[in-house]
Amino acid sequence: MTAVQDTKTIISIKNLNKEYVSSDGKVVRALQNINLDIHEGEFISLIGPSGCGKSTLLRLIADLIPPTNGQLTINGHSAHEARENREYGFIFQSATLYDWRTVLKNVQLPLEVMRYSRKERDKRAHEMLKLVELSDFADHYPWQLSGGMQQRVSIARALAFEPNLLLMDEPFGALDEMTRERLNNELLEIWGKIPSMTVIFVTHNISEAVYLSSRVVVMSPRPGRISQIVDIDLPRPRGPETLDSDQYFHLISQVRHLLREVHD
Amino acid sequence: MSTVPDSQLSTPAPSKFRLAFQEFLDGSGGTVLYFVVIVLCLIGAWEGAKWLGQETDYRLELGPVKISLNMTRDLNMPHLKDIAEALSKPSQRQGPPLIEILVEKVSYTLRLAVIGFTIGTIIGLALAILFAHSRLLERGLMPYVVASQTVPILALAPMVIIWSENLFGSREIGMPMITAYLAFFPVTIYTLRGLSDVPPTALELMKSYAATRREILWKLRFPNAVPYIFTALKITAPASVVGTIIAELPTGIQDGLGGAIINFAQYYVSGPSRLWATNFVTAMAGILFFVTVAVTEWLVVRWKRPSNHLDRWIDTFLRNLRRVVPLLRD
Ligand SMILES: Nc1ncnc2c1ncn2[C@@H]1O[C@H](COP(=O)(O)OP(=O)(O)OP(=O)(O)O)[C@@H](O)[C@H]1O
Ligand SMILES: [Mg+2]
Numbered sequence: 001m002t003a004v005q006d007t008k009t010i011i012s013i014k015n016l017n018k019e020y021v022s023s024d025g026k027v028v029r030a031l032q033n034i035n036l037d038i039h040e041g042e043f044i045s046l047i048g049p050s051g052c053g054k055s056t057l058l059r060l061i062a063d064l065i066p067p068t069n070g071q072l073t074i075n076g077h078s079a080h081e082a083r084e085n086r087e088y089g090f091i092f093q094s095a096t097l098y099d100w101r102t103v104l105k106n107v108q109l110p111l112e113v114m115r116y117s118r119k120e121r122d123k124r125a126h127e128m129l130k131l132v133e134l135s136d137f138a139d140h141y142p143w144q145l146s147g148g149m150q151q152r153v154s155i156a157r158a159l160a161f162e163p164n165l166l167l168m169d170e171p172f173g174a175l176d177e178m179t180r181e182r183l184n185n186e187l188l189e190i191w192g193k194i195p196s197m198t199v200i201f202v203t204h205n206i207s208e209a210v211y212l213s214s215r216v217v218v219m220s221p222r223p224g225r226i227s228q229i230v231d232i233d234l235p236r237p238r239g240p241e242t243l244d245s246d247q248y249f250h251l252i253s254q255v256r257h258l259l260r261e262v263h264d
Numbered sequence: 265m266s267t268v269p270d271s272q273l274s275t276p277a278p279s280k281f282r283l284a285f286q287e288f289l290d291g292s293g294g295t296v297l298y299f300v301v302i303v304l305c306l307i308g309a310w311e312g313a314k315w316l317g318q319e320t321d322y323r324l325e326l327g328p329v330k331i332s333l334n335m336t337r338d339l340n341m342p343h344l345k346d347i348a349e350a351l352s353k354p355s356q357r358q359g360p361p362l363i364e365i366l367v368e369k370v371s372y373t374l375r376l377a378v379i380g381f382t383i384g385t386i387i388g389l390a391l392a393i394l395f396a397h398s399r400l401l402e403r404g405l406m407p408y409v410v411a412s413q414t415v416p417i418l419a420l421a422p423m424v425i426i427w428s429e430n431l432f433g434s435r436e437i438g439m440p441m442i443t444a445y446l447a448f449f450p451v452t453i454y455t456l457r458g459l460s461d462v463p464p465t466a467l468e469l470m471k472s473y474a475a476t477r478r479e480i481l482w483k484l485r486f487p488n489a490v491p492y493i494f495t496a497l498k499i500t501a502p503a504s505v506v507g508t509i510i511a512e513l514p515t516g517i518q519d520g521l522g523g524a525i526i527n528f529a530q531y532y533v534s535g536p537s538r539l540w541a542t543n544f545v546t547a548m549a550g551i552l553f554f555v556t557v558a559v560t561e562w563l564v565v566r567w568k569r570p571s572n573h574l575d576r577w578i579d580t581f582l583r584n585l586r587r588v589v590p591l592l593r594d
Contacts, residue, residue: 064468083474090472096465100487100567109483113473141567 010165010198011038011061016070018056029223030056034070036217036226040164043191043199045209045216047255049263053224054202058167061200062090074165086114088165089158093173095150097142097157104129104138107157114161128156131190148179152186159190166191166199173204180205184212185239192237206259210251211238218255220262228258295577307344314341342537347544350537355528362538366524366545373508373520374549376436380443380511381504381553385497387444388451395452396459396485397477413449417442417507422514435515442511447500454496458489491568494561501557502550509546521546 018031031053038044046054059065060072063079074082082088089110097106107125116124129135132152142150151171158166172180191197203209209216213232220227232251234242242248278286288294316324317336324331335341342350351363359365391409395402421442428438462485470480512522521542528539562578 059468062472064471083472086474088472090469092465092469094465096463096469098466098484098487100490100565102567109469110473112483113470113475113479143568 007040009037010040010042010075011036011200012071012073013037013061014071016057016060016072017068018053018060018065019068031060032223032225034224034226036229038198038200040198041195043212043214044201045213046200046202046219047204047206047209047216047259048219048224048227049221049259050204052219052221052262054219055169056224057219058090058169058200058202062088062167064090082165086110086161087163088167089161089163091151091154091158091166091168091171093170095142095147095154097150097153099142102139102141103134103145103153106142106153107160110157110161116161124160125156128160129153131159132156132186148175148183151175152183155183155187155190164194164196164198166197166201168199168201170202170204172208180208184208188212188238206255207252210234210248210255211242216255218258218262227262230255230258290580295580310341310344314338314343339533339536342540346537347540350535350541355538362541363545366521366542369519369521369524370545370549373505373512373522374553376439376511376520377443377504377508377549377553380440380508381447381497381500383440384444384447384500384504385451388448388496389455389493391448391452392455392459392489393481393486395456396481402456409449409452412445417446417510420445421511425511425514435517439508439511439515443504443507446507447504450496450499451493454492455489458492459485461492462488491561491565494557494565497557498554498561501553505546505550505553521549 013034013036016031016034017029020028020030022028034057046057048054056065060067061074061079063083072079075087097103098109101109104125107128108121111121111124126135126138129138132155134149134152134156137145137149142153145153151174155171172183175183187199191199199212201209201212210232211234216230216232217226218228218230219225230251234245234247234251289297313333314336317333320333324333338346351366352361354360355362355365391405395406424442424445425435425438428441429435432438459481466484466488467480470484475483509520509522509525512520513526515522517523518527524542525539525546528535528542532539559578562582
């Protein structure tokens with residue numbers, strides 16, 4: 001698969017560093033010398049032990065926190081501009097729905113902020129709820145939904161304004177294995193429909209990373225660095241037969257070995 | 265010995281009657297029942313204390329502790345029956361029954377209390393939003409807001425009333441001002457808390473949409489503060505009634521509860537029942553105001569899981585009401 005090299009670069013990260021300085025003056029080196037190019041249409045997973053800076057990297061890309069130094073461009077401009085242009089959708093580990101809004105209104109939130117017409121808001125929100133199979137729950141409030149359903153609403157919300165870049169921070173971390181598997185397949189289906197959509201997906205789960213990704217970025221802690229990038233050339237579309245293939249098992253054990261090295 | 269499964273030992277099948285009774289208790293029947301039981305207990309405690317005082321010759325000796333139950337004399341603590349009677353009898357010769365007069369006075373005071381409460385709420389909300397917007401203003405003005413509440417309202421009330429008379433030519437205008445002065449403070453404090461107590465990721469979500477400060481205020485911070493605001497309003501609603509009564513005192517206006525309380529307090533020795541009856545009616549007004557706010561909260565904050573007892577109570581009550589109303593129409 002050489003196709004990746006031919007497509008355009010969406011995110012370019014060069015010598016990126018991030019230090020957190022706490023109020024008592026202590027410095028935490030969260031990320032050191034990160035270099036990474038991400039191409040249009042890729043599905044990238046970030047995996048690594050807790051505290052290695054995965055969330056930090058994602059938040060830097062989203063311009064939710066500023067870098068200490070280094071270069072970070074998205075679609076050829078700064079992360080700040082990318083955020084101002086609403087070029088990405090962010091999905092948090094917890095669904096982060098607004099309690100006072102119904103499911104439908106939650107999906108419409110970005111559309112309201114972005115000044116879509118009422119008609120367009122209604123149309124898109126209903127489409128998105130259909131996509132995540134929650135049309136019947138449009139008028140429910142978040143507390144009336146299960147954790148998995150809430151996370152699906154948050155995915156619908158992120159997709160509602162059709163960003164070409166999805167940043168997902170352990171979106172399925174709190175779910176049971178069966179729900180996670182189902183949502184993985186839903187996510188692959190959505191991603192497969194839009195060839196230009198790029199996903200950066202943070203996870204702790206090795207098999208999830210391998211199953212979903214075109215590349216898995218293995219990170220090491222203290223300070224957070226990229227230790228290895230594994231190409232996942234499993235054929236697409238992926239499905240139940242992928243899970244039984246020898247290649248899949250081989251890749252999982254490869255990533256596992258890399259992570260074990262990193263842990264020591 | 266035969267073996268019986270634990271589950272059968274511990275839970276015998278509940279009888280039909282028990283199930284029906286349980287359902288009654290869980291519904292509004294239970295609420296009514298508990299209410300009646302509590303009222304009966306309170307009546308029992310009142311009359312019991314009186315009886316104990318009379319029987320023990322107003323002295324109670326519990327070992328070394330000597331308690332004088334002087335206060336349970338009819339002059340201090342009239343029989344509940346006498347208080348109820350006082351309500352139905354005229355308080356002046358040839359006048360209407362006391363209850364009629366009190367209802368008039370309650371509606372006068374309550375109207376002023378609602379006006380003061382509303383002004384206080386608006387000022388409280390405005391200050392909170394201002395402070396949430398500007399750290400500088402908060403740091404500069406907050407000490408004065410706090411200081412304002414340490415001034416005894418009783419000392420302030422006469423001054424405000426006189427200013428009001430000089431400024432507007434009316435003492436009445438000053439009264440809601442005093443109530444508002446009392447009511448704005450909890451609203452400011454609670455609203456400020458609600459505006460800032462926003463989950464960090466909820467804020468980051470807005471940031472990821474490049475939302476403006478104004479959008480963050482109206483789509484996130486303010487809705488987040490609504491339950492906090494209602495907590496404040498549930499404090500200020502009954503307090504507004506008390507505040508208005510205090511405001512009435514220096515005005516000399518006789519139309520409200522304040523005048524009635526002063527009046528009946530003067531004749532307390534000859535007829536304590538009338539003051540007690542006034543207290544009772546005043547309490548009812550405070551409760552009415554509180555319940556109105558609580559029901560409004562329930563109507564506005566529909567999105568929250570009913571969490572406290574009052575929420576569930578209103579929930580059940582209105583659900584049953586909806587069930588009953590069609591029956592009444594038939
Ligand atoms: N706001 C902050 N202030 C100070 N230090 C922080 C802050 N956020 C993260 N850190 C530190 O930066 C490092 C990386 O944190 P980060 O949250 O990016 O890790 P992570 O890889 O996402 O971990 P996990 O898998 O547990 O979510 C950690 O050592 C953490 O203590
Ligand atoms: Mg993280």
